[in-house]
Amino acid sequence: MDVGISVLNKIYLTAIFNKPSQPKDSVSIIIGKPGGGLLNLSLLTGFIIQPYLNGVKAGNAFDNTGTFLNLRLFPGSTDKYVLTFPITDVYDRLEITTGGLAGVLGSLQVYDIKRKLAKPRTLIDPIAEDARAICQGETTTFSVNNPQACTEYKWYDAETGGNLLHTGENYTPPSSLLAGDYSYYVQGSRTYCVTGISERLRVKLKVNPLPPLDVPGITICSGATAALAVSNSDIAQYTYNWYTTANGVTPVNTGATYATPALNTNTTYYVEAINTLTGCKNAGGRKAVLVNVKSIAVVNPIIGVNTICAGTTTTLSNDNPLGIWSTSNAAIATIDATGKVTTVAAGNTVISYTVADDATYCGKKVDFNLTVNPQPDLTLGPDASICEGLTTTRITYTNPVFNPITYSISWVGNLLPAVLNQALPANEITITIPSTTPVAVYQGALTIKNANGCERTIPFNFRVKLVPHKPTVSIN
Numbered sequence: 001m002d003v004g005i006s007v008l009n010k011i012y013l014t015a016i017f018n019k020p021s022q023p024k025d026s027v028s029i030i031i032g033k034p035g036g037g038l039l040n041l042s043l044l045t046g047f048i049i050q051p052y053l054n055g056v057k058a059g060n061a062f063d064n065t066g067t068f069l070n071l072r073l074f075p076g077s078t079d080k081y082v083l084t085f086p087i088t089d090v091y092d093r094l095e096i097t098t099g100g101l102a103g104v105l106g107s108l109q110v111y112d113i114k115r116k117l118a119k120p121r122t123l124i125d126p127i128a129e130d131a132r133a134i135c136q137g138e139t140t141t142f143s144v145n146n147p148q149a150c151t152e153y154k155w156y157d158a159e160t161g162g163n164l165l166h167t168g169e170n171y172t173p174p175s176s177l178l179a180g181d182y183s184y185y186v187q188g189s190r191t192y193c194v195t196g197i198s199e200r201l202r203v204k205l206k207v208n209p210l211p212p213l214d215v216p217g218i219t220i221c222s223g224a225t226a227a228l229a230v231s232n233s234d235i236a237q238y239t240y241n242w243y244t245t246a247n248g249v250t251p252v253n254t255g256a257t258y259a260t261p262a263l264n265t266n267t268t269y270y271v272e273a274i275n276t277l278t279g280c281k282n283a284g285g286r287k288a289v290l291v292n293v294k295s296i297a298v299v300n301p302i303i304g305v306n307t308i309c310a311g312t313t314t315t316l317s318n319d320n321p322l323g324i325w326s327t328s329n330a331a332i333a334t335i336d337a338t339g340k341v342t343t344v345a346a347g348n349t350v351i352s353y354t355v356a357d358d359a360t361y362c363g364k365k366v367d368f369n370l371t372v373n374p375q376p377d378l379t380l381g382p383d384a385s386i387c388e389g390l391t392t393t394r395i396t397y398t399n400p401v402f403n404p405i406t407y408s409i410s411w412v413g414n415l416l417p418a419v420l421n422q423a424l425p426a427n428e429i430t431i432t433i434p435s436t437t438p439v440a441v442y443q444g445a446l447t448i449k450n451a452n453g454c455e456r457t458i459p460f461n462f463r464v465k466l467v468p469h470k471p472t473v474s475i476n
Contacts, residue, residue, distance in 0.1 A: 010046070013096040015113040019190070020053060022148040024118040026086040027094065030111040036079040041071050047098055047108070051091035059089035080111065086118075117188045117198035120153060121145045131204035135280035136179050142203050144169040144186060156185045159200055179209035211238045211273035213282035217290040221362035226260040226291045228269065237277075243270040246286055260291060267291045297361040299323065302353055302368035309454035310343045310375050316351060316368060323353040332372055346374035373452040376404035380446065384431060385463035391435050394428040395446075395460065404448035404456075412443040416462075424448060431462060439466045 027049070033039055041064045050061040062069060062085050074080040098108055122130040122142050134140050144153050147169050155171040156162040162185070165171065171184065182205040190196035214231040230240055233256035241251035242258045248270070252258075258269065270286040297320070304316035316325075316339045325335045328350040333343045335351055349372070354365040381396030407429060409419040416433050429446070442462045449455040 011098045013098075013110060015094045015096070017092050017094075017115055019150075020090050020092045021087065021115060022117070022151060022190075023088060023090060024086060024146065024148065026084055026116045026118065028112075028114045028116050029083045029096075030074055030080055030113075031083055032077075032080040032109045032111065034107050034109050038079075039071070039081050041069060044071075044108075048096070049085070050095045050097070051087050051089060052093040052095060053089070053091050055093075058091040059087065062087075084116070115196065117151060117190065117196055118146060118148060119199045120147075120186045120188050120201045122186070122201065122203055129202075129204065131206070133206040133208060133278065135208050135278065136177070136210045137175055137283060139172055139175040140205070141170050141172045142184065142186070143171075144188075148188065150190060151188045152191050153186055153188050156187065156200065157183075159185055159202065173205055177205075177207045179207050181206050208275065208278040208280050210280050210283045211275050213271070213273040213287055215271050215287055215289045217292065219292040219294060220263065222264050222293050222295050223262055225262050227257065228260065228271075228289055228291070229257045230271070230273070237275065239274045239276055241272050241274070243272075243286065246270050246288070263291055263293050266293050294357075294360065294362045297322075297355045297358075297364045299353065299355050299364040299366050301366055302351065304339075304341075304368070306369055307371045307373060307452075308341070308343060309373050309452065310346045311456075313340060313342050315340050316353075318353045318366070320353075320355055323355045326352045326354065328352070333370060341370065343372045346372050348372070373450075373454045374402040375454045375456045376400070376402040376448050376450040377456055378404060378448060378458075380458060380460055383461045383463065385465055386431075386433065387465050388437075388439050388467045389435050392430055392432050394430050396428045398427075400424075402454070403450045405451055406449045408447040408449075410445050410447070412445075415440075416442055416444070421449075433464070437464050439464045 029049075031039070044064040046063075048061050048063045051058040070084045071081050072084075074082050094113065096110070096113075119126075122145055124145060130142065132140050132142075142155075147153070152167060153169050154164055155166040155168075157165055165184065171186065173182065173184065184203050184205065185200040186203070187200040188198040212232070215228060216231065218226050218228060220226045228242075233240065235256050239254065240256050242253040242255075243251055252269075258271075260267070260269070267290075269289045269291065271289060272286045273282040274280070299320045300318065302316050302318050305314055308314050316335070318339075325337060325339055327333055327335050329347065330344070332345055332347040332349040333341050333351070335341045341351065349370050351368040351370050352365050353368070355361075355363050357363040378397045378400040381398070384393050384395045386393040404424050406421050407419070407424045408421055409429075409431070411418065416437065440463075442464070444460050444462050445457050446460060447455055447457045
């Protein structure tokens with residue numbers, strides 16, 4: 001555009017578009033000084049741009065005195081400039097008038113006049129960046145905030161080129177995205193103009209990972225408490241909430257572990273993990289954790305006597321046939337698989353009958369306190385003897401232990417009179433026999449008892465000795 005040698009001359013350049021613009025479209029004009037050189041807005045004196053629609057002025061004209069014009073170097077060039085400005089009114093023709101171009105030798109080179117679509121926005125503030133964060137498995141929708149009529153909006157995965165993801169004013173990324181950072185780009189284009197495209201707008205999406213959560217179930221016995229625990233917990237990063245129902249509002253406990261109250265039936269608890277920074281919860285909602293409660297096997301008390309004497313045996317029994325017998329002190333008494341108790345020494349021990357766990361029941365042990373009382377004892381003196389025809393004699397004894405208080409005497413063959421449960425005198429025991437007892441050696445058994453009823457039998461021999469006949473003296 002050359003006005004010649006007179007600065008009063010004016011040149012008109014008209015750009016006609018095949019379709020009317022849309023509100024908020026902008027104009028891009030590529031200009032330069034003939035022969036090259038620097039250019040700024042102050043040199044564009046008399047450079048006026050007037051929009052028209054159907055031959056009628058569409059709004060006010062633009063010139064270098066306004067604030068709407070923007071002049072910058074064309075990318076990759078040192079002497080070509082891009083002059084841009086927005087036009088609010090709808091137009092289908094631009095008329096450019098030049099005159100009095102000061103300092104540019106009265107001429108200006110116009111390379112291109114292009115109508116630019118408004119850059120899409122997803123926020124009201126065009127300067128702010130639309131960056132969102134969601135949890136894995138969730139989704140969000142980006143929407144064009146400044147849509148234009150007759151304009152198609154396309155979403156891409158790259159700033160230039162890339163894959164077309166969606167066409168429309170709204171774009172919802174798939175909910176199957178893995179945790180990570182994603183960028184999407186939206187671009188406007190006119191359906192009737194192949195070159196009518198806008199700059200791409202970048203929106204950012206951060207997909208935060210979900211907390212891991214693994215809580216194994218547990219089996220307890222009826223009446224016990226369960227200690228539930230999150231496997232590989234991280235209380236510095238996650239909060240763990242425990243509930244008694246799947247949709248409970250108030251947690252019954254917060255922490256990586258939970259000690260339940262005593263339970264008598266199968267009970268399910270629900271736990272969730274929440275990232276304390278992102279608020280993301282574990283996948284799949286609250287995790288159900290089953291506490292399996294097993295009934296306790298029926299084992300009734302042990303039947304039998306709980307006080308016996310050393311050196312004796314007894315048999316204990318239980319009506320549950322699946323148990324095993326044991327003793328707490330085999331030095332006091334032992335017990336075999338049939339329940340037979342054999343005493344070893346005086347003292348106390350605990351006899352137990354234990355039914356083991358199985359798939360259905362918890363095992364149970366019942367205890368039976370057993371007291372083994374000592375046997376009394378003493379040391380008999382020399383075997384007693386008596387002369388024929390006499391009726392009483394004594395057996396001496398020493399070292400009585402464990403308090404013998406009564407005694408009995410029996411005889412093999414019942415050849416002599418028996419003695420039953422007599423008070424034990426000190427130091428010696430009297431034996432009384434008939435005067436007609438024949439000369440012989442008799443085998444006896446001394447049985448002594450103490451206050452606990454424990455007894456000991458000590459064998460002894462008793463001799464009836466022959467008395468020599470008196471000699472007969474005859475005097476002749």
